[in-house]
Amino acid sequence: MADKQRWANWAGTVTADAVDVYAPRDTADVAEAVALAACTGRKVKPIGSGHSFTAVGQPVDLQLQMQRVSGVVAHDVSTGRVRVRAGTPLHVLNPALERLGLAMPNLGDIDRQTISGALSTGTHGTGLRFTGLSGFVVGVEMVLADGSIVRYDDAHRPDLVPAAALGLGALGVVTEYELQCVPAFLLKAHEAPSTLDAVLGSLDETVDAADHFEFYWFPHTDRVLTKTSTRISDPGQRAPLPRWREVLDDQLLSNTLFEGINRLTTAVPQAIPRVNQVSGRALSERTYTDSSYKIFATQRTVRFRESEFAVPRAVVPELLAELKAYCDRRDELVAFPVEVRFAAADDRWLSTAFGRETGYVAIHQYHRRDHRAYFDAFWSMLRSIEGARPHWGKMHDLTAADLRPRYERYDDFVALRDELDPERVFENPYLATVLG
Ligand SMILES: Cc1cc2nc3c(=O)[nH]c(=O)nc-3n(C[C@H](O)[C@H](O)[C@H](O)COP(=O)(O)OP(=O)(O)OC[C@H]3O[C@@H](n4cnc5c(N)ncnc54)[C@H](O)[C@@H]3O)c2cc1C
Numbered sequence: 001m002a003d004k005q006r007w008a009n010w011a012g013t014v015t016a017d018a019v020d021v022y023a024p025r026d027t028a029d030v031a032e033a034v035a036l037a038a039c040t041g042r043k044v045k046p047i048g049s050g051h052s053f054t055a056v057g058q059p060v061d062l063q064l065q066m067q068r069v070s071g072v073v074a075h076d077v078s079t080g081r082v083r084v085r086a087g088t089p090l091h092v093l094n095p096a097l098e099r100l101g102l103a104m105p106n107l108g109d110i111d112r113q114t115i116s117g118a119l120s121t122g123t124h125g126t127g128l129r130f131t132g133l134s135g136f137v138v139g140v141e142m143v144l145a146d147g148s149i150v151r152y153d154d155a156h157r158p159d160l161v162p163a164a165a166l167g168l169g170a171l172g173v174v175t176e177y178e179l180q181c182v183p184a185f186l187l188k189a190h191e192a193p194s195t196l197d198a199v200l201g202s203l204d205e206t207v208d209a210a211d212h213f214e215f216y217w218f219p220h221t222d223r224v225l226t227k228t229s230t231r232i233s234d235p236g237q238r239a240p241l242p243r244w245r246e247v248l249d250d251q252l253l254s255n256t257l258f259e260g261i262n263r264l265t266t267a268v269p270q271a272i273p274r275v276n277q278v279s280g281r282a283l284s285e286r287t288y289t290d291s292s293y294k295i296f297a298t299q300r301t302v303r304f305r306e307s308e309f310a311v312p313r314a315v316v317p318e319l320l321a322e323l324k325a326y327c328d329r330r331d332e333l334v335a336f337p338v339e340v341r342f343a344a345a346d347d348r349w350l351s352t353a354f355g356r357e358t359g360y361v362a363i364h365q366y367h368r369r370d371h372r373a374y375f376d377a378f379w380s381m382l383r384s385i386e387g388a389r390p391h392w393g394k395m396h397d398l399t400a401a402d403l404r405p406r407y408e409r410y411d412d413f414v415a416l417r418d419e420l421d422p423e424r425v426f427e428n429p430y431l432a433t434v435l436g
C-alpha cells in the first residue's frame with residue numbers, strides 16, 4: 001500500500017530518505033495503516049505541509065501524507081462550531097469558513113500549513129487578547145497507536161482536549177478537529193515605519209490598545225516596520241489595496257526584491273548594514289481593509305531558517321536590547337528582520353503561552369547563509385531568561401531536561417503519551433529529544 005519517497009521540509013533543514021509513504025482517504029484508512037504498522041513494529045508519522053523548521057515531522061518508517069483527509073465536515077453558524085478534517089490547508093479552510101459566515105479568531109502570517117500541522121506545533125499569530133490557534137480547539141478525533149479511534153470533546157474526556165489540541169504528533173494521528181470559530185470579520189491593517197527606541201518606549205500601551213500588533217526590526221539599524229490590525233464587523237468598510245500596489249509591495253518589494261537583496265548580501269555580507277538601512281526606509285506607510293484571513297497571512301517566497309522563542313511579555317524589550325547589542329558588534333551580519341508578536345495566556349498543556357501573557361521574538365537567516373553563529377548567540381541569550389519556551393516547529397537547542405521545568409503540565413503530557421503510545425509508534429528523533 002505504500003510507496004518509497006525522499007522527503008524534505010520547506011526550509012531544507014530536515015530530510016528523510018526512502019521512507020514508505022501512504023496517503024489515507026479517511027479515518028478508517030488511517031486506523032488501518034497505523035494498526036498494520038504498529039503490529040509490524042514500524043513507526044508512523046503524519047505530515048502536513050512540511051513547514052516546520054525542526055525535525056518534529058521527520059518520518060522514520062512510514063509517512064502518512066494527510067492531503068486527502070481534507071475539508072469541512074460540519075458546521076453550526078449559531079454556535080460558531082466547525083468540524084474540519086486534519087489535512088485541510090489553511091488557505092483552503094479560511095475561504096471555506098468565510099463562505100459559511102465564519103472565521104478563525106486569529107491566524108499566523110502564512111496560510112500554507114495544514115490545520116493539523118499548525119495546531120500540533122502551537123502555531124500562533126499576534127494579539128494580546130487572542131490565543132494561538134490551538135486555543136480554538138474544542139474537540140479532537142484521533143487514531144491511537146493500537147488503531148483505535150477516540151474523540152475528546154465536551155461530552156468525552158474534555159480534560160484531554162488541552163493536551164490533544166497541541167500534541168506534537170506524539171499522542172496519535174489526528175483525523176478531525178472541532179474548532180470554535182467567530183463570525184467573519186474584516187481587519188483594517190496599518191503598516192508604518194518607526195524606530196526601535198520609539199516602539200519599545202511605548203510597547204505596553206501599544207500592545208494593550210491594539211487587537212493585533214507586531215513589528216519587524218531591521219538588524220544593524222534602529223529601523224522598524226509596525227503592523228497594527230483592528231477588527232471591524234461592518235462588511236461595508238472593505239477597502240483592499242489596489243491590485244497594482246499589492247503586486248508592487250508584496251510580490252515585488254517583499255519577495256522578488258528581497259530575494260535579490262539576500263542573494264547580493266550572501267555574496268557581499270559587508271553590505272548588509274547599509275542595505276538594511278535602505279530596506280527599513282523603503283517600506284512605506286499604508287492602510288488597507290479586507291477579510292481577516294487575507295490580512296493575517298502574506299506570501300513568503302524567500303526561503304529562510306527560523307528560530308522563535310516565547311518569553312513572558314515583559315521580557316521582550318530586554319531580549320531585543322541584547323539582540324541589538326549583538327548585531328551592533330557585527331559578529332554576524334543579518335539581512336532578515338526580527339519579528340516580534342504577542343499572545344494571550346492559554347491552557348493548552350504544551351503551549352508556549354501556557355498560563356501567561358506571552359511575547360514572541362523570532363530570528364531568521366536566509367537559507368543560503370550559515371545560520372549557526374547567529375542562532376547560537378540568540379539561544380545563549382535565552383538561557384538566562386526564565387520560562388523561555390521554543391516554538392515546537394522552529395529551530396532550537398533544548399532537550400527534555402531543559403523543557404520539563406518550563407511547562408507546568410509537561411509531566412502530565414508525558415504520562416498521557418506513556419498511556420496512549422507505550423510502544424512509541426509515533427516517536428521520531430525530535431520527540432525523543434524534547435519528550436525524553
Ligand atoms: C514561511 C513560514 C511562516 C510561518 N509562519 C508562522 C507563524 O506566523 N506563526 C507560527 O506560529 N508558526 C509559523 N510557521 C511555523 C508553522 O506554522 C509550523 O511549523 C506548522 O507546523 C506548519 O504546519 P505544517 O502543515 O507544515 O506541519 P508539518 O511541518 O507538516 O507538521 C508539523 C507537525 O504536525 C504533525 N502532524 C501533522 N499532521 C498531523 C496529524 N494529522 N495528526 C497528528 N500530528 C500531525 C507532524 O507529524 C509534525 O510533528 C511558519 C513556517 C514557515 C515555513
